[in-house]
Amino acid sequence: MPLAERKPARSIGIPLLIAVVAVAVGYGLSVGLEGYFVYLGMSAVVAAIALLGLGVVTGSAGMISLCQLTFAAVGAWVVSALNKAEAPGGFLVWLLLGGLAAGVVGILVGLPALRLRGINLAVVTLGLAAAADLTLVQLQFPGVSEGISVLRPDAFTDDRSYFLLAVVVLVACCLAVYFLRRGRWGSGWQAVAFSERGTAAAGASVRTSKLTAFAVSATLGGISGGLLTGQVGLAFPASFTSIQSLALYVLAIMSGAHLIDMAVFGAVLWVAVPELLKRWGVPQDWGYVVFGLLGVQALTSGGNLGTALRELWHRRARSREGNGHVGIEHREVETVDEAPPPGPPVLVVRDLSVRFGQVAALSSVDIAVPEHGILGVIGPNGAGKSTLVDAISGFLPQAQGEVELGGGPLTGPPTRRARSGLRRTFQQDRVPPGLTVEAYVRFVARRRLATREIADALEFFGCPPARTPLSRVDVGARRLVEVVGHLLARPRILLLDEPAAGLPHEEHVAFGERLRRVPARFGVSLLLIEHDLDLVRSVCDTITVLDFGQVLATGPQAEVLADPAVLKAYMGETELL
Numbered sequence: 234m235p236l237a238e239r240k241p242a243r244s245i246g247i248p249l250l251i252a253v254v255a256v257a258v259g260y261g262l263s264v265g266l267e268g269y270f271v272y273l274g275m276s277a278v279v280a281a282i283a284l285l286g287l288g289v290v291t292g293s294a295g296m297i298s299l300c301q302l303t304f305a306a307v308g309a310w311v312v313s314a315l316n317k318a319e320a321p322g323g324f325l326v327w328l329l330l331g332g333l334a335a336g337v338v339g340i341l342v343g344l345p346a347l348r349l350r351g352i353n354l355a356v357v358t359l360g361l362a363a364a365a366d367l368t369l370v371q372l373q374f375p376g377v378s379e380g381i382s383v384l385r386p387d388a389f390t391d392d393r394s395y396f397l398l399a400v401v402v403l404v405a406c407c408l409a410v411y412f413l414r415r416g417r418w419g420s421g422w423q424a425v426a427f428s429e430r431g432t433a434a435a436g437a438s439v440r441t442s443k444l445t446a447f448a449v450s451a452t453l454g455g456i457s458g459g460l461l462t463g464q465v466g467l468a469f470p471a472s473f474t475s476i477q478s479l480a481l482y483v484l485a486i487m488s489g490a491h492l493i494d495m496a497v498f499g500a501v502l503w504v505a506v507p508e509l510l511k512r513w514g515v516p517q518d519w520g521y522v523v524f525g526l527l528g529v530q531a532l533t534s535g536g537n538l539g540t541a542l543r544e545l546w547h548r549r550a551r552s553r554e555g556n557g558h559v560g561i562e563h564r565e566v567e568t569v570d571e572a573p574p575p576g577p578p579v580l581v582v583r584d585l586s587v588r589f590g591q592v593a594a595l596s597s598v599d600i601a602v603p604e605h606g607i608l609g610v611i612g613p614n615g616a617g618k619s620t621l622v623d624a625i626s627g628f629l630p631q632a633q634g635e636v637e638l639g640g641g642p643l644t645g646p647p648t649r650r651a652r653s654g655l656r657r658t659f660q661q662d663r664v665p666p667g668l669t670v671e672a673y674v675r676f677v678a679r680r681r682l683a684t685r686e687i688a689d690a691l692e693f694f695g696c697p698p699a700r701t702p703l704s705r706v707d708v709g710a711r712r713l714v715e716v717v718g719h720l721l722a723r724p725r726i727l728l729l730d731e732p733a734a735g736l737p738h739e740e741h742v743a744f745g746e747r748l749r750r751v752p753a754r755f756g757v758s759l760l761l762i763e764h765d766l767d768l769v770r771s772v773c774d775t776i777t778v779l780d781f782g783q784v785l786a787t788g789p790q791a792e793v794l795a796d797p798a799v800l801k802a803y804m805g806e807t808e809l810l
């Protein structure tokens with residue numbers, strides 16, 4: 234069976250089985266290890282939960298967060314305060330509340346991430362961590378000055394049983410992250426990490442994706458801090474410094490902490506490196522240098538250990554099965570869908586103008602696409618075709634003019650327009666490679682889909698099977714998967730910006746046949762931008778030609794393509810016409 238069609242371990246059963254095995258191993262370690270190693274094991278479990286959180290915000294959602302231990306400090310502070318106040322519920326309830334409190338702080342910290350990226354976000358989060366350092370030293374943790382130790386739960390008072398409890402908490406966190414990553418939030422994190430524009434075009438909120446990533450990450454950080462408090466009894470600011478947050482981030486990047494096993498591996502390094510240095514008589518702070526060097530290596534190689542190991546594994550599997558990237562595979566399509574006659578205009582654009590400084594990219598453009606119709610938009614390079622799609626779909630707020638969808642005004646940001654029934658694809662690849670074909674299609678479609686419906690639509694366009702990881706799909710097929718996802722959203726209209734650009738030329742005919750049948754099969758109108766005039770000719774009855782941002786000609790295909798002004802605009806390309 235090809236790798237792509239193998240059923241991956243996604244069902245509930247296998248993760249639960251692994252979880253049970255992990256708890257059993259934790260139990261074995263708790264009874265089998267020497268006392269000192271049990272203590273080190275606790276530290277590793279605490280670090281693993283913090284790294285798991287970093288894996289969500291950095292690895293999955295692609296944002297820099299250098300204050301993970303500040304979130305841990307929030308969790309530790311809440312647990313210490315509730316312990317001191319002898320609040321009802323006991324340690325586990327306090328732990329949960331500490332995690333939730335850190336999650337709320339995570340949302341607040343995530344707010345700047347809505348506007349900031351890269352180094353700016355790094356500065357903000359590191360600044361917050363540094364400010365927290367100073368504040369904690371001033372404030373101290375509740376109960377510390379009075380020497381009130383945090384009470385572990387009754388059944389877990391000794392180190393061995395507390396280690397087992399910590400393992401159970403870690404396993405629960407891993408399961409939560411596993412299932413979250415496979416749900417809508419997880420798809421949103423992957424999508425936003427790869428392309429914010431692609432995320433918005435799918436009607437998904439970039440803001441929600443970023444904030445949920447920060448919230449989940451911080452909640453896990455808070456839980457790790459709370460657990461640490463139970464481990465050591467009294468929390469001290471020295472456990473949550475900004476330099477440690479920075480080192481943890483480096484470790485997350487280096488190990489690939491978005492992969493659950495690698496978060497655990499990173500945590501083992503976090504504990505083992507300083508411990509080994511201590512045994513060799515080297516000051517433990519040199520551990521930061523080691524982590525720094527590992528981080529530099531990971532950043533310069535552009536990869537991480539976890540991804541490299543998986544890639545190695547997949548390469549071996551592929552060489553066993555003798556295939557590489559998966560492309561499109563057109564099958565015969567049995568019946569011809571009866572195309573309904575074009576109806577009233579579903580999309581009307583009036584007097585649309587866009588300027589980029591001195592450049593008038595669009596000047597008073599009018600177009601209309603009828604219901605069940607396909608309008609082709611052609612024009613030489615730089616004519617304004619992509620600008621037209623960007624403006625209609627809300628990506629150019631400076632655009633002047635009116636856009637109507639289904640008789641009503643279409644305004645607002647791209648997410649709102651997508652949800653109103655206007656979808657678009659991009660000239661560049663905006664399909665996140667971290668998802669499977671199915672997860673991506675479900676994310677983009679934003680409605681409940683039967684497995685059969687997805688499989689039929691994929692097969693119609695010759696796309697790889699639903700379970701195929703997108704990282705294994707070639708760019709041409711990925712762009713068709715993008716088309717399928719948007720069509721399954723059942724929008725009123727789909728704007729396609731050079732959808733055939735990544736396909737081998739011989740596939741264009743088959744693709745054109747499929748496109749022609751889209752209105753009948755999916756009930757969706759199309760606006761098609763293409764440079765391949767044969768494809769446009771085979772798909773579109775009506776064509777609009779843009780040149781220097783203006784409509785040069787519009788109307789039935791034969792008339793437009795015979796228009797002398799159009800021929801002149803395509804000077805040098807006339808033989809194509």
Ligand SMILES: Nc1ncnc2c1ncn2[C@@H]1O[C@H](COP(=O)(O)OP(=O)(O)OP(=O)(O)O)[C@@H](O)[C@H]1O
Nearest residue numbers: 589592593594612613614615616617618619620621
């Ligand atoms: N962000 C931008 N800033 C400045 N100028 C821009 C920007 N985007 C587009 N333009 C200019 O607007 C004009 C129209 O560009 P656009 O990309 O819409 O053309 P196009 O018809 O899609 O071209 P192609 O077929 O090469 O994709 C060009 O002169 C281009 O240089």
